[in-house]
Amino acid sequence: MVKNKNIVLFTLFLAAFLLELAFEFNTYLMIILLIAAFGYVWYTSEAQMSNQTKRENLELMNQVKVNSSDVHLKNKQLLTIVSSIPFPLLLLDEKGKIVIHNVHAAQLRSCEDKIELDAMHNDFHPKLQEIIKDAYILEKRSEQIIQIDEVEYQTYIVPITSHGRFSGCLILLQDITKALSGEKMQKRFIADASHELKTPISVIKGMIEILNRDDFDDAETADDFHKQIDYEVNRLDRIVKDLIEISKLSIEKPILKRIRIDFHDLIIMTCKPLESLAENKNLQLVYDLQGDSNLFCDSQKMIQVINNLVINAIKYSDQGQILIKTYQDDDSYYFQVIDQGCGFEIDEEKKIFDRFYRVNESRSRLKGGSGLGLAIVKSIIDAHDGTIEVQSKRFVGSTFTVRLNRL
Numbered sequence: 001m002v003k004n005k006n007i008v009l010f011t012l013f014l015a016a017f018l019l020e021l022a023f024e025f026n027t028y029l030m031i032i033l034l035i036a037a038f039g040y041v042w043y044t045s046e047a048q049m050s051n052q053t054k055r056e057n058l059e060l061m062n063q064v065k066v067n068s069s070d071v072h073l074k075n076k077q078l079l080t081i082v083s084s085i086p087f088p089l090l091l092l093d094e095k096g097k098i099v100i101h102n103v104h105a106a107q108l109r110s111c112e113d114k115i116e117l118d119a120m121h122n123d124f125h126p127k128l129q130e131i132i133k134d135a136y137i138l139e140k141r142s143e144q145i146i147q148i149d150e151v152e153y154q155t156y157i158v159p160i161t162s163h164g165r166f167s168g169c170l171i172l173l174q175d176i177t178k179a180l181s182g183e184k185m186q187k188r189f190i191a192d193a194s195h196e197l198k199t200p201i202s203v204i205k206g207m208i209e210i211l212n213r214d215d216f217d218d219a220e221t222a223d224d225f226h227k228q229i230d231y232e233v234n235r236l237d238r239i240v241k242d243l244i245e246i247s248k249l250s251i252e253k254p255i256l257k258r259i260r261i262d263f264h265d266l267i268i269m270t271c272k273p274l275e276s277l278a279e280n281k282n283l284q285l286v287y288d289l290q291g292d293s294n295l296f297c298d299s300q301k302m303i304q305v306i307n308n309l310v311i312n313a314i315k316y317s318d319q320g321q322i323l324i325k326t327y328q329d330d331d332s333y334y335f336q337v338i339d340q341g342c343g344f345e346i347d348e349e350k351k352i353f354d355r356f357y358r359v360n361e362s363r364s365r366l367k368g369g370s371g372l373g374l375a376i377v378k379s380i381i382d383a384h385d386g387t388i389e390v391q392s393k394r395f396v397g398s399t400f401t402v403r404l405n406r407l
């Protein structure tokens with residue numbers, strides 16, 4: 001284009017020179033020719049410039065279009081990520097103003113009736129307000145645990161910097177209530193189990209120490225001690241076996257070997273050997289077995305249920321009879337063990353199925369139990385999708401009722 005313009009200009013000046021030569025260098029003609037030449041140069045350069053500007057503008061507009069659709073997409077992606085995060089998330093700008101939050105964060109407000117979230121976070125729980133203030137005042141990464149309405153949250157503050165300057169921060173809250181309660185339960189279980197094991201071990205150790213003394217020569221006491229050691233060893237064995245059993249049952253889905261069985265036969269088979277144990281205490285086992293006893297369950301585990309409930313009834317009764325009763329309704333089969341023993345207060349009825357819980361600590365321990373019998377029974381019944389309940393009255397007796405699905 002520049003090359004063409006030069007050729008045109010050269011031709012114009014050559015034509016002007018020839019004309020001037022022809023008209024013997026007429027001044028007016030020269031002025032007119034000069035104006036025409038400069039006019040042409042101005043016009044062509046203006047036209048070229050405006051074409052270039054137009055092209056540049058078009059390119060710029062296209063670029064803006066691409067960038068804005070890119071920003072739109074990125075914005076959408078960010079909002080999708082934020083809303084799909086299953087725990088509260090807040091994004092603050094450099095002045096501490098909330099610019100992005102998800103629905104879980106909005107639920108932490110103390111006044112949920114307000115539709116709009118207060119960007120200056122005044123409607124949040126005071127503990128969360130403190131975290132937010134710390135986040136933009138301290139401008140550094142931090143973590144801490146807070147409790148809001150019975151829920152324990154682990155909070156994470158992550159500062160965001162742009163060109164080396166603080167430009168806001170991200171606040172994340174993770175619900176750790178379950179993890180903490182699991183951890184607490186595990187710690188309690190270990191402490192309780194250690195305590196249970198420690199008691200018989202200390203008794204055995206103490207007696208062996210006395211028996212080993214050089215000056216010990218009391219044959220009668222030695223005989224008593226040996227019997228006592230034998231009893232404590234058996235108790236230790238029972239606790240260890242129950243501990244193994246309860247830890248197997250505590251896993252999320254215990255393995256059941258279900259088969260079709262006649263529950264009445266299972267009751268008779270399990271209770272017959274216990275009759276002499278009852279007779280030794282002047283107790284009588286009585287059966288009232290009704291209903292369709294054809295059930296689909298783990299027979300070995302059910303033997304343990306029957307055993308634990310009937311042995312408890314014998315252990316905690318000093319008189320009367322122990323009734324073993326079954327019946328059915330449309331969907332369920334019921335198995336009851338009813339005794340006339342010591343019973344317990346109504347407020348103990350829920351706690352009684354907790355591991356190591358004992359109504360009367362010393363009395364129950366004297367009976368030689370592990371404190372895990374009913375927890376094992378409940379775990380087995382839960383694994384069969386059944387239920388177990390107890391009604392008891394102090395000095396009157398207890399009724400344990402197991403409900404199983406009829407399949």
Ligand code: ADP
Pocket residue numbers: 308312313316339341342343344352357358359360364365368369370371372373374375398
């Ligand atoms: P333990 O090995 O101590 O018997 P269990 O888990 O079987 O442990 O029972 C927990 C507690 O419940 C017992 O220590 C006892 O205090 C109470 N208990 C269980 N069964 C009966 C019952 N039939 N009558 C009265 N109290 C009972």
